[in-house]
Amino acid sequence: MKVVKFGGSSVASAEQYKKAGSIILSDHARKVIVVSAPGKRFDGDEKTTDLLIKLAQTVQNGSYNEKLFKAVLERYNEIIEELGLDEHLKGQLEGNLRELISLYGEDKDRLLDALKSSGEDMNARLMTSYLQSLGHKASYVSPKEAGMIVTDEPGNAQILPEAYERIAQLRTREEILVIPGFFGYSYQGNIVTFPRGGSDITGSIIAAGMDAEEYENFTDVDSVYCVSPKMVDKPCELKEITYREMRELAYSGFSVFHDEALQPVFQKGIPVRVKNTNRPEAAGTRIVLERELNGQPVIGIASDTDFCSVNITKYLMNRELGFGRRLLAILEDEGISYEHTPSGIDNLSVILRSHQLENGKEERVLDRIKKELDVDDINIERNLAMIMVVGEGMKHAVGVASKAAQALADSGSNIKMINQGSSEVSMMFGVDGASVVNAVNHLYRAYFPEK
Known part of the structure; x- marks a missing residue:
């Protein structure tokens, strides 16, 4: 059984949804799917999470912006229409968003967490509906149902040890499970987000809790490079790298992973594979506990x-x-x-x-x-x-x-x-x-x- 996480660029549009769906259904071991909020569709586009943060700010300072609210919904409505999904999803998503604003409007920190997390939550609902429309059994699983119990500090959630026992119970389910990334629930019942980039953290926690065979992280690059392509022209790709090496590189600016994301899978020794949604046939990069050094001291x-x-x-x-x-x-x-x-x-x-x-x-x-x-x-x-x-x-x-x-x-x-x-x-x-x-x-x- 594999846990598969799709980053924002991998679920940014209906076209990307189709690629993600094909990837999921091409391997029966891909049973648990973690999704980010829709990312940029093109250069100059805005990430949905950034739109949601702006929306939260307008609510907080008393200048609520209905136009911004509609811009968020339009990102999802476009995907619903182009994939031919049930039109009732539009009303459901709008109702959920308005409910969050009504519920947390007077609490600045809780409102920000609630609205930020809604990007992943809405996308998980759409991905579930899309897989069902392709004739496959799929279920949306909220982080609360999944057992993602976290600390109660807004914007800085930390998974609690007892959460892993709850997550392990998901192994008994046979259908494809779709879980929103980026957030969990505290014992106080609050929505609490991980630090930015936290969908990687969710995927890693779920993979560790379910003792997955592999944690696949789909993004928009073929592999991890030995240096940023933004700084060096056509750097060499890495086929294999250790957790410790990846942690050091992530801390120092590598944007492939949030630097906290590898801890859960590292502790369980579960290999991670970084792959490209746009070129799933590429081997990608494996992140493992130990690797052959091959005489190359610097990776x-x-x-x-x-x-x-x-x-x-x-x-x-x-x-x-x-x-x-x-x-x-x-x-x-x-x-x-x-x-x-x-x-x-x-x-x-x-x-x-x-x-x-x-x-x-x-x-x-x-x-x-x-x-x-x-x-x-x-x-x-x-x-x-x-x-x-x-x-x-x-x-x-x-x-x-x-x-x-x-x-x-x-x-x-x-x-x-x-x-x-x-x-x-x-x-x-x-x-x-x-x-x-x-x-x-x-x-x-x-x-x-x-x-």
């Missing part, structure tokens, strides 16, 4: 921008008991999470996402560090990009770091920071944001010269 290069570095200097810092703890306590008090903390004997840097210092936090944090830790100097370096060089084979190879340093030097990029974890699965380099594309291209040529 991928990823990058992300908009970081800053808070640089702190204090003489004899290394001898001051509790310095690091007190520094991180200040960040915790201010609700700031950090990414990395490279350090020397008298200096320490804290790498942060830049947006975390907005709305007056920067001045407050710097002032607290100066006064409470009595530092000699503190400054912020902005517009940093982080480049991650990833590969399970790095721990068995000599000269991987020197090759990266030479490539970055050849690109004219000044290395602001170097960090490598004890697992030696990845190396991270901080460079100026303006030089990141050139730096990544030089790294790609250094590690994949034959390409």
Whole structure:
């Protein structure tokens, strides 16, 4: 039994629905389907989730926009008409959406979660109706019925351990099950969404709970690439990659997976296959627990921008008991999470996402560090990009770091920071944001010269 997840581009239109339906019915093992909300149909189009977020904002600020409401419904009505589905679905979907606005209109956070999740929910209902219209037994299964019990923090749902026992009970059902992605229900009865990209998380949770043979994730690319095609022309495709490698790459900007999505299947050892809805015959990329290294130490290069570095200097810092703890306590008090903390004997840097210092936090944090830790100097370096060089084979190879340093030097990029974890699965380099594309291209040529 396979769990199959279709991303937004795979269910964006009636034409894409037909492709998805053909894929589902071509393999009898594809018994559980998880769907996203309709994505972009063409360049310049808007994702349905973005329309729903805008709609929620108009309700929240008292400027309810009926035109925007109708624009959301039109995305689904177009699919219903072109697939020849039951016209009663139009009224059902409109009624559900108006009910959510009426029910949660006075609660800003709950309204946003309810409307965001409705994109996936409505699409799951349509996919169920479409499969039934093709003469197959299919059932819509709400996350509540599926057993997706989550924590109650709006926009940041976390699956609860007992949910997996409930999800396992779905294995007794024989028909095709269609489950909306992106959200679950709390014990308080609230709709709670996972972080953005959470349909991947839903698919992974369902696959783990049902002990699936494989979790297939259909998107709009043939495979995972070793580097973003937006940065390097025609990069090589990856046939196989480990969970740890994918996690490192996802964290660093790979958009194929949300970086939390692999945890449930990783814990169960369930293989994941990334495939293209538009070219289902392509082999895709398998994500597995272990793979053959084939003498290639580096498997991928990823990058992300908009970081800053808070640089702190204090003489004899290394001898001051509790310095690091007190520094991180200040960040915790201010609700700031950090990414990395490279350090020397008298200096320490804290790498942060830049947006975390907005709305007056920067001045407050710097002032607290100066006064409470009595530092000699503190400054912020902005517009940093982080480049991650990833590969399970790095721990068995000599000269991987020197090759990266030479490539970055050849690109004219000044290395602001170097960090490598004890697992030696990845190396991270901080460079100026303006030089990141050139730096990544030089790294790609250094590690994949034959390409």
